[in-house]
Amino acid sequence: MKKVSLELGGGGRLMRDFIAERVLPAFGNPILGELSDSGLLPDGLAFTTDSYVVDPLFFPGGDIGTLAVNGTVNDLVVSGAEPRFLSFALILEEGLEWEVLDRVLRSVRKATKAAKVRIVTGDTKVVRQGQGDKVFVNTAGIGRSVARPRVDRIRPGDEIILTGAVGDHTLAVMLARGEFGLSTKVRSDCAPLLFLLPLWKRGALWMRDVTRGGLATVLFELAERLPYPVLVEEDKVPLSRAVRGASDLLGIDPLYMACEGKAVIVAPKGRTADFLRRVRGHPLGRKAEVIGRVQKKIGRPGELLLQTAAGGLRLLEPLTSELLPRIC
Amino acid sequence: MEVCGTHTMSLFRHGLTPRLAEAGVEMVSGPGCPVCITPDGLHEAAIGLVTEVEGLTLATFGDMTRVPTRKGSLQTAAPARDSRVRVVYSPEEALEEAKREPGRQVVFFGVGFETTIPAIAYIVKQAARARLRNFSVLPALWLVPPALKAVLDSKEVAVNGFIYPGHVSAVIGIEPYGFVARDYGVPGAVAGFEPGDILLAVRSVLDQALEGQPRVALEYGRAIRPEGNPTARALMAEVCEPFDAEWRGLGRIPASGLRFKAKYARLSAENAYGLKIRGAGRDLPGCRCGDVLRGVIRPEGCRLFGAKCTPESPLGPCMVSYEGACLVHFKYGRRERTGS
Amino acid sequence: MCLAVPAKITRLEDSGLGTVDYLGTEVKANFSLVPQAKMGDWVIIHAGFAISVMDAKEARETLQLFRELAESS
Numbered sequence: 141m142k143k144v145s146l147e148l149g150g151g152g153r154l155m156r157d158f159i160a161e162r163v164l165p166a167f168g169n170p171i172l173g174e175l176s177d178s179g180l181l182p183d184g185l186a187f188t189t190d191s192y193v194v195d196p197l198f199f200p201g202g203d204i205g206t207l208a209v210n211g212t213v214n215d216l217v218v219s220g221a222e223p224r225f226l227s228f229a230l231i232l233e234e235g236l237e238w239e240v241l242d243r244v245l246r247s248v249r250k251a252t253k254a255a256k257v258r259i260v261t262g263d264t265k266v267v268r269q270g271q272g273d274k275v276f277v278n279t280a281g282i283g284r285s286v287a288r289p290r291v292d293r294i295r296p297g298d299e300i301i302l303t304g305a306v307g308d309h310t311l312a313v314m315l316a317r318g319e320f321g322l323s324t325k326v327r328s329d330c331a332p333l334l335f336l337l338p339l340w341k342r343g344a345l346w347m348r349d350v351t352r353g354g355l356a357t358v359l360f361e362l363a364e365r366l367p368y369p370v371l372v373e374e375d376k377v378p379l380s381r382a383v384r385g386a387s388d389l390l391g392i393d394p395l396y397m398a399c400e401g402k403a404v405i406v407a408p409k410g411r412t413a414d415f416l417r418r419v420r421g422h423p424l425g426r427k428a429e430v431i432g433r434v435q436k437k438i439g440r441p442g443e444l445l446l447q448t449a450a451g452g453l454r455l456l457e458p459l460t461s462e463l464l465p466r467i468c
Numbered sequence: 469m470e471v472c473g474t475h476t477m478s479l480f481r482h483g484l485t486p487r488l489a490e491a492g493v494e495m496v497s498g499p500g501c502p503v504c505i506t507p508d509g510l511h512e513a514a515i516g517l518v519t520e521v522e523g524l525t526l527a528t529f530g531d532m533t534r535v536p537t538r539k540g541s542l543q544t545a546a547p548a549r550d551s552r553v554r555v556v557y558s559p560e561e562a563l564e565e566a567k568r569e570p571g572r573q574v575v576f577f578g579v580g581f582e583t584t585i586p587a588i589a590y591i592v593k594q595a596a597r598a599r600l601r602n603f604s605v606l607p608a609l610w611l612v613p614p615a616l617k618a619v620l621d622s623k624e625v626a627v628n629g630f631i632y633p634g635h636v637s638a639v640i641g642i643e644p645y646g647f648v649a650r651d652y653g654v655p656g657a658v659a660g661f662e663p664g665d666i667l668l669a670v671r672s673v674l675d676q677a678l679e680g681q682p683r684v685a686l687e688y689g690r691a692i693r694p695e696g697n698p699t700a701r702a703l704m705a706e707v708c709e710p711f712d713a714e715w716r717g718l719g720r721i722p723a724s725g726l727r728f729k730a731k732y733a734r735l736s737a738e739n740a741y742g743l744k745i746r747g748a749g750r751d752l753p754g755c756r757c758g759d760v761l762r763g764v765i766r767p768e769g770c771r772l773f774g775a776k777c778t779p780e781s782p783l784g785p786c787m788v789s790y791e792g793a794c795l796v797h798f799k800y801g802r803r804e805r806t807g808s
Numbered sequence: 809m810c811l812a813v814p815a816k817i818t819r820l821e822d823s824g825l826g827t828v829d830y831l832g833t834e835v836k837a838n839f840s841l842v843p844q845a846k847m848g849d850w851v852i853i854h855a856g857f858a859i860s861v862m863d864a865k866e867a868r869e870t871l872q873l874f875r876e877l878a879e880s881s
Contacts, residue, residue, distance in 0.1 A: 145544045153780045320557050321836030321856060385831030388813055390557060391530065391790050452483030454800050457779065474811055529855075558856025560838060580855075583812060586841050587857040635812040638852055638860035664874035690866040691814065691852050697860055700841045 149193075152353050152459030177348065178219035178281075180288060186221035188212055189280035197240065197274060199316035201308070201327030204277055205247030207400060210332045211351070212281040213255040217333045218347035218403055220340050221283030223255060228262040228279055233272035244275060255332040257281070287340035291365050294345050296436045297409035300362075300372070303336070303419055304329070304427040306355050307383035307397030315386075322389065326382040331401035335422040339405060339415055346406040353459040354396035358404055359432070360444045360458040369439030372432035372456065375449040395446075396459045406434070469625065469763055471500040471612060472633035473791020474661055480800035482663040493670060496625060499615045499718060499761045500633065502580045503529075503789035506608040507716045508537045509746040514577045514606055515545045517741060521573065524551040527562035528577035531792075535785045536752060563591045566603035575737045579608040583635040585726060586700035589707035592728060592735050606737035607727060609708065612636050613644040614724035615715065620652050625763040629673035630656035631666065634688045639704075641696025642684045649682040657685035658692060707732055716751070716785070717758025757784035760793050767794040767801075774798060812854035814862055820847050828853055 147154050164173060171179045178188035192208045209226065216223040228248065232241070252259060312328040314320065333349060348358045355377065363370040379394050387394045401424060407415040412430055419425035438453070439445045446456045470476065476497045479485045485495050499505050515537065518526040526542065533542040533553055542553045556562055562576035578588040588605060595603045612633060620627065632645055637658045648654050655676030659669030665688060672685040686694055704726070713725025728736050737743060751757060755777070756770040767773045767786065777783040779795060786794035815828035815835065824840040828851060835853065839845050842858045850867060851858035 143544075143546065147543065319554075319561070321561070322557075322833055324833040381832045385833035388811065389830055389833065389835060391811055448481065448483065448800075452481070452800070457799070558836075558838075560856055583854055583859065586859065587838075587855050590838070590840060590857070635852060635854060635859065638812075662871075662874055664870075664877055689863065690870050691860055691862050693860070697841060699843055700859060703841070 150352060150459060152357060156458075176219055176289065177215040178221060178283075180219060180221075180285065184285045186216050186219050186283045186285050187280070188215040188219070189278065190215065192277040192279070193273070194313060195273065196313075196316050197244065199312050199328055201312050202330035202400065203244060203247050204275055205244040206251045206330045208277040208279045209248055209251035209255055209257070210330050210400060212279040213257060214333045214349040214401075214403070216281050216283040217336055218349050219283075219285075220287040220289055220347075221285045222337055223257045223281055223283040223334075225260045225283075226252070226257050226279050226281045228259045229277065230262070230264045231272055231276040231278075232264065232266045233274050234266055234269040236274050240274065251332075255334065286337060287344070289346045291346055291362075293408075294366055294368075294406055294434055295409070296368050296434050298345060298434045299407050299409070299412045299430050300359070300370070300432040300434075301405045301407055301412065301415055301419060302350075302355065302377065302429055302431045303333070303402050303405070303425045305378040305380045305383065306350055306399050306402055307387065307394040308380055309400045310354075310392075310397035311383055311386050314390075320390065322386060324382040324386060326380065326386075329399050329401035331424050333401065333403055333424070335424060336403060336405065336419070339407075339418065342414065342418075343408050343411055344405055344415070345408055347403050350399045350402045350404060352398050354394075354398055355404070356393075356395040356444070356456045357458040360456065362404070362406070363444035364442050366434060367441045368434050368436055369441060369443040369445055370432060371435055371438055371445050371447060373447045376429050376431040378427045378429055395456070404431075469496045469498045469619070469627045469629075470631040470633075470659075471498040471616065472631075472636070473501040473504075473789065473793070473796070474635075475631055475633065475659065475666065476500065476793055476796045477791065477800070478661050478663065478666060480796050484663055484666060485801070488670065493674070496627070496763045496766075497760070497793040498619055498625075498763045499715065501761070501786065501789050501791040501793070502584070502608070502610055503531050503535060504757060504785040504792050505610060505615075505715045505717065505761055506535075506579055506785070507714060508535075508751065510577075510606065510608050511535050511537045511542070512539050513738075513743050513745050514575075515539050515542055516743070517575055517606070517737065518542065518547050518551050518553055519545050520548055521741070522549045522551055523571070524548070524573040524575060525554050525562075525565055526551070526575050526577060527554045527556045527565065529557075529579065530555045531789045532577060532579055534782070534788045536782055536788070538750065538752065559587050559591045563594060563600075563603060566595070566600055567598065570602055572602060574603050575606055575740075576604075577606045577608070577737075581610050581612055581633070581636050582639045582704070583633075585609050585708070586639060586697070586703050589703045592707050592732050593703070595735055596732055604735050604737040604740040605728075606743075609726035610713065610715070611710070611724050611726065613640075613647070614721050615718060616645070616648055618715075618718050618721045618724070619762065620648065620654065622762065627654060627763075629654060629670075629677060631669050631673070632656055632658040632684070634658060634660045634665070634692065637686075637688070637692050637696065639697050639700045641692075642686055642694050643696075645684045649684055653682050655682040655685075657687045660688040660691060715761075717761040752783045755784040757786045757794070760786050767797040770794070812852050812859065814850055814867070815853045817845060817847055817849050817851060817858075820845065828858070 566574035657669035708726035786792035815830040
């Protein structure tokens with residue numbers, strides 16, 4: 141493959157290979173090499189960035205503005221840091237209506253208030269009509285580490301909590317495109333995950349927000365860092381009825397559908413009940429479930445295994461090809 | 469043998485294949501995936517259209533866009549100016565785009581067995597009625613019963629019974645399978661897609677074999693009438709006519725494909741664009757999709773399976789299509805004997 | 809490729825177009841291939857087209873049977 145394909149942005153294996161084969165050799169260093177959601181800097185700081193090219197700009201439950209704030213905030217939270225400041229850069233397409241831009245900016249204001257962060261620097265660029273697509277956004281975020289993720293401390297017996305139903309964001313964006321003859325009451329779950337921060341001090345070992353690539357991809361990233369296999373139980377994964385129905389109709393696997401307000405947490409053995417109670421105590425975590433665990437009995441080191449609802453066992457692979465472009 | 473990708477998927481997803489094997493029933497997948505049996509020549513023609521014609525939308529079903537050919541796939545192809553590949557859920561969406569945007573050319577790359585063919589015939593008829601000048605269909609329409617005959621005649625696989633595809637049968641009914649029992653003495657049953665449906669169908673086949681009474685049993689009565697769907701069949705017959713199509717792996721099979729009748733020939737993309745479809749095209753080196761489709765080998769029997777050919781970097785359509793045996797085996801079949 | 813699923817007709821116009829409900833998701837559907845279908849019928853829907861009308865009684869009985877089998881195993 142000699143040219144960049146749309147698949148590269150999908151968050152799956154192609155993107156990971158790209159980073160491993162081209163980015164790290166170009167300017168890698170130990171901090172970047174961790175490939176976690178945020179760079180963990182000396183002096184207790186964490187730093188992250190993300191770009192947002194979602195199409196359409198507005199969809200039930202959110203818009204490019206809320207995504208741009210919450211996506212970056214969540215990358216800091218799951219890296220053990222309390223988000224403090226964001227940068228906000230716009231690439232606008234010539235001809236964009238002010239009304240649209242104002243709406244995005246209002247959304248951003250609301251989201252920064254809810255996420256308790258301030259935008260302290262930014263940039264604006266405009267490209268010719270046809271050379272962009274209405275609005276592209278980049279945000280970078282800086283936060284203060286309250287704890288460091290400790291993958292090296294994860295042991296068999298540690299359990300995996302998923303904070304709620306997966307797939308709603310992908311479905312909301314897909315249907316908002318109006319390209320499929322489907323309609324259902326689904327809303328993107330875009331939200332800040334600040335309520336998970338206290339879990340770090342209570343011993344959380346690892347967290348990831350479930351975005352592009354979906355639950356399977358995120359769990360695969362965990363499994364490949366461990367010298368133990370990870371087992372997930374399919375029937376414990378919460379799904380909204382809308383996602384269940386639409387995924388059957390469209391032939392999409394919900395395990396690969398993105399969220400923008402859900403996370404997986406590795407809880408040390410013995411603390412699961414406590415973590416679950418705390419997560420479920422928050423409106424955004426009511427449907428949290430223990431969906432799996434790190435264990436030694438079944439599978440080989442580094443494998444991600446799924447116990448299917450019908451009692452079978454299979455390997456879960458990370459996302460391979462683009463489900464849907466420009467989902468976030 | 470089952471000849472339906474959705475049956476393959478159901479068998480594996482629910483862990484039925486190993487349990488049936490333990491009971492002495494070996495399930496083999498046949499040519500049940502319409503995307504997989506469409507030879508490269510047609511995929512390459514579609515790629516040619518979107519890369520060479522400007523202002524064209526190539527609309528098709530999702531997994532068609534990822535089938536790898538020597539020219540790459542639809543998904544990785546660099547479209548001509550103002551052209552694009554569009555994934556649709558229903559053929560009507562392609563027709564609607566053509567109606568909405570008279571300045572664009574829309575080609576629907578329509579692939580399917582008898583389950584899907586009536587829908588495609590429908591949009592062709594609608595397009596003709598509306599006298600659309602900017603719409604055409606590149607057809608890859610396949611018929612199941614002739615393929616069953618080809619499998620039986622080749623004698624490559626000793627098939628003791630068939631599980632017939634549930635939703636193809638919704639359209640064609642059970643009569644077209646009659647020759648399998650009558651002329652070849654092989655039992656069979658039409659099955660639905662729940663694990664219970666498949667097990668009941670397998671049991672029916674075994675009963676038929678034990679009784680020495682091969683026939684075509686209907687084990688999906690809640691959804692299928694024995695006579696099928698006459699309205700759908702009439703529409704297919706009005707718009708299409710059979711011809712000797714060339715299948716990936718199975719070669720040329722008499723009266724096994726459908727093309728548009730002369731009255732609708734203008735709506736065929738081959739005529740609209742003067743396409744020369746290069747026969748079957750050539751599979752990528754080492755690819756044994758053809759053998760998998762004939763049931764001669766299991767996906768695991770292909771040297772490339774799981775090694776060079778994976779869902780991330782597929783070398784053939786069987787690893788791409790949601791109904792492809794190789795993808796199903798890869799996703800659902802590995803490690804099924806591990807643990808409990 | 810889109811699978812075929814059972815769904816209930818929620819809207820049926822004279823034009824042959826309408827919608828079905830599948831697990832709470834409303835899907836646009838074309839009923840031209842099943843002229844005998846009525847509002848409230850269950851159909852098999854594939855690629856946006858209803859291809860068969862289901863027998864509701866038999867559907868209920870079979871699915872009940874499967875549920876019992878699943879529970880007893």
